[in-house]
Each structure stands twice: as C-alpha cells, then as structure tokens.
Amino acid sequence: MNRLGPGYKFVVAAGFWVCTNLAYAAPRIFVTNEGGDSVSVIDAATNQVTTTIAVGKRPRGIGVSPDGSEIYVAISGDNAIAVIDSESLAVIRTFQSGNDPETFAVHPNGNLYISKEEDAKASVYDPKSGELIAEIKVGIEPEGVAISPDGSRAIVTSESTNMLHVIAIPEHSIVANILVGARPRAASFSADGKVAYATSEISGEVKKVDVASGKIIGRMPLADNKAKPKDILPSRDGKQLFVAGGRANRVFVLDEKTLEIVDEIPVGNRVWGLALNQDGSRLYTTDGASDQVSVIDTHARDVVATIAVGKMPWGIVIRE
C-alpha cells in the first residue's frame, strides 16, 4: 500500500466520495397504479409508502433512466409519458407518445422503446426532448419490450400475432420473428444478452430463445397451474427465472437451464409486475387485484412484507 504513495489514498477517498454522492441515499421503489391514476413511492429500507404522486389516467409501464435521476411513466389514458424527478418526486415534464402507450424499456443510452398497442408499432423516443427518433412496424397489439444489456437488441412481443420481434439497434430493423404461444406478454434478456425469456399469457407458458439464431431452445407450460404469466426476470446469478403467475397468484421460480419449476411463492391476487434489486436479494411484485406490493426474500423464497399501494398496481421499478 505504501508503495503506491499518499496519492493512492487520495484517489480512493475521492472515488469513495464520488460514489457515495452519486448513489442515492435511500433506494426507492416506484409503482404505477393503473386504477388509481397514481404512482406510489416506497422507501425500500422501511417498506413504507412515503408519497403518492397523481400522474394522469391509467399509468402502466414504468422505467428508470440509466443514471437513476428520472422515472418515466406511460400514461395510457393521456397518450403521454410523464417524467418524474426521482429525488424531488415532482412530475417535471410530460411528452406525447402517440396512442395508448403501455409498456416500454429504457435503452442504456437513455432512449425509450415504447410499444404502441393500437398502431402495431414500436417507437423510439428521446425522453429529454420528447422527440420521436424511429418507428418500427411490428405485429398486432405489441406489448412487452426488453432491451439487451449491451443495447444491441430489443425484443417486442405482439400479443395478437403471437410473435417475438428481435430488433437490431441502432439499425432499428427486425432481424428475427419468432412464433410463440398465444398472447406473448413480457420478455427479458440474460445478463450476457445471448438468451431471452418470454411469457405467453393465454397458452400459459415460458419460452427460452437463442437471440442470435432466433430459435426457441426451451419451453415450459405453466397452464396446469392456471397461470396467466406476465413479467419474467432472471435472477442476478442467472441460475433461476422468476415468473409472475397472474391469476395463479404465485411467483414461479424456474431453473434457468431446464425450465423446471423449482418453487412457487404465493403472493397477492393477479400478480403482474416484477422488479429485482441490484444485489438480487429482494424481488418486488405488483399484485394487481390485491392493491399491494409483495416483497420476496429471494434466498428464503418467502414473502417478507406486503405493502398496500394504490388501486390495481401494474408496473414497478427500483431506483437504487
């Protein structure tokens, strides 16, 4: 240590200062309440709702900017995206985003990829300016959007044409169309971006896809359990998948390799949304028909808290 001289300590101290000052003091969870026209803000340390923000009609999709400073909310009933300052919790601007925006994903470069259900398009917006950057024609009733961690691919699901569209970024061209089970809802990528996972609501199944070849490499039906799965997320170590079971009122834990169900965690009614914290220890669910968020300890695979939020909670993100 001494060999490095006193400068080393200074650099470490400076780095520490920058890091602690860039990180936010209190991790917060933001939840859209589709039926409550609001966003509930939860203090992740206490699991208490600290603020409820009125945002407009039928808020659904929600995302956080890469630097954590802004929260984006799709206001389906107002055809707009609302931007919330993640510190002051004020709605600092809104921009029009076309008909009935539902779900979107935030690209590492900050752009939003939004599915436009009524227009059969995925649209790319710069949320700083509200400018429409690109439009990509997809199938009917586009819904789920996921972006690979390196930002080179997006997946958009089209619910009424039963497809996953793999889109190259920045070209914004479709490189694969993958036919899956009826009514594909949500998708996500593995940490290395090579594999994607998707749920089909009506066929009640999970599909695993090789992104480069566009081929389905695994399938697991959950339908026997009356699931109507929605959100799907890999665990931080990549060994498991968490699936929001919809009307099964459970979160399914699947082995990532075999897609076998290894556990089922009972939560509230109509579980739709999922968010995982940075270290992977906590999974948060929106339980749409129970007006609550469940907090799951991912190691014990148990619900450790439930938090009452607004009416029909839908989307959920964590700002750490």
Add this chain to the structure above:
Amino acid sequence: MCYRQHVKSACQLLVLALPMLAFSALGQPLDIRIAFVGAPDSAAHHGALLGLDEAKVQGEFLGQRYSLAVLEPNLEATSNFTAFVVAAAPEILLRLAERFPSQPVFNVSQTADDLRADCHPNLLHVMASDEMRSKAIGQWQQANPEASEVTARAWHPAFEKYAATQLNKRFEQKYGFTMNDDAWSGWAAVKLLSDMIARSQTGDGATLLAAIRENLAFDGQKGMDLSFADTGQLRQPLLLVVGEKLIGEAPVRGIADVEDLDSLISTVCAK
C-alpha cells in the same frame, strides 16, 4: 456395387438437399386463398375481412400471402381454396363440407345443435351453439335466481377484458359498426386458421384440418385458449347480456369451474 454406391451417394445428396429445398420453399411466400361463402355486406364477412387484415400482418413477418374471395352461396365453389368460411344456410354448409372433405369448412353463423350432432369431420363450428347459450343462461340463473330476460352472446361491443377492447376498437374503427357474434365468428375463423398456417407452414387443407382439430390453442381475445370439441364446436366462454348491458361471463363462477368450457357443451356425436 458401383451402381449401388452411386445410388447411395445420390440418395445421401438428396437427403442433404431436401432441407435446403424446404428452406428455399420457405423463402417464397406461401399463397393462401380463403373463400368466404355468404353475403358481402354481412357482419360475418366484415369479421372475416378484419381477420384477413391481421393474417396479412402476420404473413408479412412469417412468409404467407393471404386473399379472401367472396362466393355466392348458390354458385358452385371450386376446390383451390385452403378453407371455406361460411355464413349461409345449413344445407349450404353441409353441401360444402361433403364436396370438399379435406378442407376445413367454418360455420360462422348457424347455431343449430343438430348440425353439431352430425359431426362432419371437416365442419368446424366457430359460432356458439344454441345449447351453449342455454347452458350459459342456466348457469347464470342458478347463480342469480331473480335473473330474467338474460341472453347469451359469443361477443359484445362492451366487452373489455382480455384485450377485447382492442379487438372491438379495431373492428369499429374500420367498419363503422360494432362487433357482434357473427363478426367475431368470422374474425375468429380466419384468425385461428392463419395462426395454424404460420405454425405448420402449409396451405394444405387436410394437414391444417387435422392440426386445428388436434393442436389448437387459439386466443380469441376472450381470456382462454380455445379448441374444438369432437363435435367440431369451438369451446368458448359466452357473455351474458340483459337488454344491451353486459352483466357477466359463462362458465359462471360458483356454478362451474370458470375454465371448464365443456360445462357449456353436452352434445355428442349422434353416429
């Protein structure tokens, strides 16, 4: 010996080449011709047209090209159609089913139970039957003894759940009137056919008929995967309506398992 070896290598070459031939066949769009038999201004035809539009969108991504021809019920149909979507009298349905035994013939307008009990192998009833409607009403009245004047429908313009809103909007915006049972049935027939075509990559009627009867898991935007019973009847939830007001869904919760679509069907094949 030498000859045999030549034959063997030729065979090996052919085996290698076949998948490539199949691949190049996939490169060419598959032309699918569907016949609509019925009145051009009917709700069923408009439903089939919406289904056609949606099939075209899917076909653009997956390599099919669709067309829908309207045939007058009284004219003799020709055989170069993949399937028939029929909104016409029972005798026309039966005549088509017998004349084209390897093509799926979709009934999108007739509700009579005896058509189902006939169990024609290629007659597929997308339209909900009289029996399903009376069972749906029966379940509702069992749960709500004071209920009266209830009707059961396959579809309703005020139905919102399971993305029904989106389908109602697409239809109404396009044609300027609301989607009813016939329109939904016409839409569903083309949609379930095109989805099976995309999955099996064929326009061959017999192959599709077998796949539709055996492997269908169709999203009719009614919240469940739909399939055909042995009678050729499409299992589906029904909507309960008083006046023009939507009051519930069948199977009725508390009376039947809401996922048990067979609780609305007891007709079996007569033969």
